[in-house]
Amino acid sequence: MNSAVMKKTMFWFVLPALLFYCLFWVFPILKLFQYSITDYNGYVQKFSYVGLDNFKTLFHEEILGLSIRNTLIYTFVTVILGNIVALAIAFLLNANIRAKGLYRSAFYIPTLFSAIVVGFIWSYVYMPDEGLIASFLHKIGINGIDTNFLGSYDKALYSIIAVDIWKNIGTSTIIFLAGLQTVPTDLIEAGKIDGAGRWKLVRYIKIPLLATSVTINVTLSVINGLKAFDYPFVMTNGGPGTSTNTLIYAMYKMAFTDQLFGKASALGIISFALIIVITAAFVFTLNRREISA
Amino acid sequence: MKSLKSQVAGVAVASLFTVALAACGSNNNNNAASPSAASSSAASPSASASASASPSDSAASAEPVTLSMLVSGSKAADGADFELDTLPKLVKEKFPNVTLEVQKLPDEQYYTSVKTKLAAGEGPDIFLVFPNMANMGAIEVAKAGYAADLSGLSFWNNVSKAAMNDMSYEGKPYAVAKGMDILGAYYNKDLFAKAGISEVPKDWDSFLAASEKLKASGVTPIVMGDKDPWVVQFGMYQLAANTVYPSDPDFDKKLQTGETQLTDAKWVETVNQYKTLYDKGYVSKNSLGMASAQAMQQFVDGKAAMIFTGTWDLPGVTAKGAADFERGFFSLPGNKAGEPVYASAATAAGYALNAKSKHLDAAKQIFEYLYDGQSPLFQAWVESNPSISVFNGVPLKNEIFKDVLTEIQSTGHAFYFSNQMWPAGVSDVMQSKFAEIIGGKKTTAEDVTKAMQDKYKELYKG
Numbered sequence: 001m002n003s004a005v006m007k008k009t010m011f012w013f014v015l016p017a018l019l020f021y022c023l024f025w026v027f028p029i030l031k032l033f034q035y036s037i038t039d040y041n042g043y044v045q046k047f048s049y050v051g052l053d054n055f056k057t058l059f060h061e062e063i064l065g066l067s068i069r070n071t072l073i074y075t076f077v078t079v080i081l082g083n084i085v086a087l088a089i090a091f092l093l094n095a096n097i098r099a100k101g102l103y104r105s106a107f108y109i110p111t112l113f114s115a116i117v118v119g120f121i122w123s124y125v126y127m128p129d130e131g132l133i134a135s136f137l138h139k140i141g142i143n144g145i146d147t148n149f150l151g152s153y154d155k156a157l158y159s160i161i162a163v164d165i166w167k168n169i170g171t172s173t174i175i176f177l178a179g180l181q182t183v184p185t186d187l188i189e190a191g192k193i194d195g196a197g198r199w200k201l202v203r204y205i206k207i208p209l210l211a212t213s214v215t216i217n218v219t220l221s222v223i224n225g226l227k228a229f230d231y232p233f234v235m236t237n238g239g240p241g242t243s244t245n246t247l248i249y250a251m252y253k254m255a256f257t258d259q260l261f262g263k264a265s266a267l268g269i270i271s272f273a274l275i276i277v278i279t280a281a282f283v284f285t286l287n288r289r290e291i292s293a
Numbered sequence: 294m295k296s297l298k299s300q301v302a303g304v305a306v307a308s309l310f311t312v313a314l315a316a317c318g319s320n321n322n323n324n325a326a327s328p329s330a331a332s333s334s335a336a337s338p339s340a341s342a343s344a345s346a347s348p349s350d351s352a353a354s355a356e357p358v359t360l361s362m363l364v365s366g367s368k369a370a371d372g373a374d375f376e377l378d379t380l381p382k383l384v385k386e387k388f389p390n391v392t393l394e395v396q397k398l399p400d401e402q403y404y405t406s407v408k409t410k411l412a413a414g415e416g417p418d419i420f421l422v423f424p425n426m427a428n429m430g431a432i433e434v435a436k437a438g439y440a441a442d443l444s445g446l447s448f449w450n451n452v453s454k455a456a457m458n459d460m461s462y463e464g465k466p467y468a469v470a471k472g473m474d475i476l477g478a479y480y481n482k483d484l485f486a487k488a489g490i491s492e493v494p495k496d497w498d499s500f501l502a503a504s505e506k507l508k509a510s511g512v513t514p515i516v517m518g519d520k521d522p523w524v525v526q527f528g529m530y531q532l533a534a535n536t537v538y539p540s541d542p543d544f545d546k547k548l549q550t551g552e553t554q555l556t557d558a559k560w561v562e563t564v565n566q567y568k569t570l571y572d573k574g575y576v577s578k579n580s581l582g583m584a585s586a587q588a589m590q591q592f593v594d595g596k597a598a599m600i601f602t603g604t605w606d607l608p609g610v611t612a613k614g615a616a617d618f619e620r621g622f623f624s625l626p627g628n629k630a631g632e633p634v635y636a637s638a639a640t641a642a643g644y645a646l647n648a649k650s651k652h653l654d655a656a657k658q659i660f661e662y663l664y665d666g667q668s669p670l671f672q673a674w675v676e677s678n679p680s681i682s683v684f685n686g687v688p689l690k691n692e693i694f695k696d697v698l699t700e701i702q703s704t705g706h707a708f709y710f711s712n713q714m715w716p717a718g719v720s721d722v723m724q725s726k727f728a729e730i731i732g733g734k735k736t737t738a739e740d741v742t743k744a745m746q747d748k749y750k751e752l753y754k755g
Contacts, residue, residue: 043408044437127587128579151581153732239522240581241728256405258718
């Protein structure tokens with residue numbers, strides 16, 4: 001059967017890419033399933049099959065629940081707070097203010113740095129007693145506030161999340177901004193003629209029309225949150241104790257420090273399943289709400 | 294017929310693509326190799342000269358050889374770095390056909406990278422190995438067949454027995470230790486004098502009393518960068534050397550059979566001793582929010598009187614800070630009054646050779662040259678090395694360690710770092726559990742030791 005659009009033989013062009021895709025992506029993932037039932041240490045090539053032992057130990061240890069909890073908190077906060085702030089900034093930057101271009105660039109700048117650089121800088125900002133925040137508070141005469149942000153069990157995770165939001169806000173803002181600019185002016189004018197106030201315009205016209213951008217941003221930040229690794233790695237080493245261990249960080253630690261590749265693979269599979277379920281749920285619910293302009 | 298033809302054409306195009314990609318790959322390799330080829334051909338006359346000069350150089354023919362080397366650590370702050378600059382240069386002078394390509398990675402990345410490379414069969418020809426059972430320890434590397442047996446090399450008579458044993462598996466050495474490292478407390482002599490402490494504390498009670506005096510005089514007695522969790526080890530192992538091992542030197546051997554456990558009273562006491570320093574506020578509060586480099590800065594700025602770390606940190610500790618003062622070094626005394634102080638000293642990491650290297654002979658010749666005790670390369674190595682040499686006849690470079698070292702050499706009162714006999718991972722649990730204590734959680738010393746024992750049982754495999 002010859003298609004009118006494309007000759008069948010053209011599919012051969014897919015082959016090289018497909019080969020690489022299978023070799024570097026599909027095959028390793030399948031390997032992960034194999035390793036998850038072994039005691040492979042990632043290093044010595046001899047290993048034996050241990051059945052579901054890895055999964056059993058994982059379910060008995062507190063690290064699984066803890067890292068899932070941390071990851072979910074991380075995701076939840078970055079999604080909600082990150083997007084609300086980004087949306088607010090987008091509205092501000094969409095308004096007719098002076099030096100709009102300057103502000104737009106300013107909010108985008110943090111996005112340009114790598115996570116490592118940002119994490120490193122912020123670990124000095126957060127440094128107790130001597131860091132930027134601590135000395136600023138001191139300067140303006142506020143004392144007695146505990147400035148040990150990264151070293152406290154209660155605050156460390158949220159301090160890291162704040163940095164993540166700070167860095168990624170630029171991307172979300174740009175997407176919202178682009179969305180806002182596609183809102184047709186005739187709809188807004190129609191709204192105005194019908195007597196809608198500023199808030200009503202936002203609530204009933206702009207936000208519903210931003211649904212596509214919301215889907216993109218929320219999905220991106222959900223994925224970003226579930227994959228959180230860089231900031232715990234750079235800023236806290238998962239600490240204090242294990243209090244900022246995310247799923248991916250715990251996996252990394254397990255594989256490369258404890259040298260339990262088998263167990264880490266098992267954890268990988270658990271988080272793989274978890275991430276798929278959560279992302280799928282998000283995408284489906286949000287897709288249904290979208291309105292086409 | 295036509296469709297078959299076009300199919301063939303399609304396959305041909307597709308395979309062309311692959312070839313093009315493959316060509317890109319090999320091109321890269323050529324690029325990497327070409328400088329060495331060019332330089333060695335230029336230098337070939339002298340290659341034959343050096344080959345005839347030393348008859349043992351069987352492999353030092355003019356054939357160009359590129360050896361890869363992977364080590365951990367950070368580049369020297371100023372001047373030439375031994376591993377990155379001096380070593381390849383001096384090797385080139387002696388063996389003109391040999392090009393040494395050295396890569397230096399931060400510790401954490403080193404472990405990951407070297408293991409991945411070894412497992413993939415693309416290990417570096419020369420790499421860094423740690424003593425005994427530590428992470429990337431000699432025993433593990435030898436067992437896996439990655440490190441080459443070095444017992445045939447000629448310089449072993451010049452190396453201290455202890456250093457050789459710590460790098461051996463089944464009686465054969467697999468790496469040459471850089472030297473010996475000692476854990477201790479670096480202290481600020483001026484702050485000690487100001488607080489009215491006339492001599493270095495020699496037992497646990499007097500150490501606590503000294504800390505109390507320092508605290509009363511308004512300085513932070515001890516600063517630790519606990520945000521980098523591994524620094525917990527620096528204090529803990531010194532206490533273990535006094536509290537755990539003197540009464541039972543084989544404690545860690547018995548751990549393997551289950552005769553002793555990390556939950557034994559001795560380890561609980563060790564953890565409690567270290568906990569005391571935090572409970573009484575001798576360690577800077579907020580230490581969990583401070584990285585080790587930041588802690589070091591506090592020490593050199595004269596804001597804290599002591600910092601626990603090892604001989605390897607001498608450059609950092611003696612760096613110029615906001616305050617000028619004299620530094621000293623002593624073993625953290627975990628002992629009871631009247632008993633001797635035991636130091637925590639252990640063999641440092643050392644270079645090993647890849648058993649599967651294509652150029653094992655050439656690499657062995659470099660080792661013979663590097664460790665012969667007199668060559669310019671050996672001198673340069675000793676000169677750049679902060680560890681205390683384990684080679685006979687090499688004098689101590691750094692006066693600051695003299696007291697502790699003399700004590701160790703005359704009495705033999707020293708034990709290794711505990712993690713050298715633990716599977717990698719146990720010390721991590723110790724750190725993360727102990728961090729809970731630092732962070733003010735209700736974790737007890739018993740909880741810490743229990744977590745350590747559990748991890749040990751999970752990880753130790755005969």
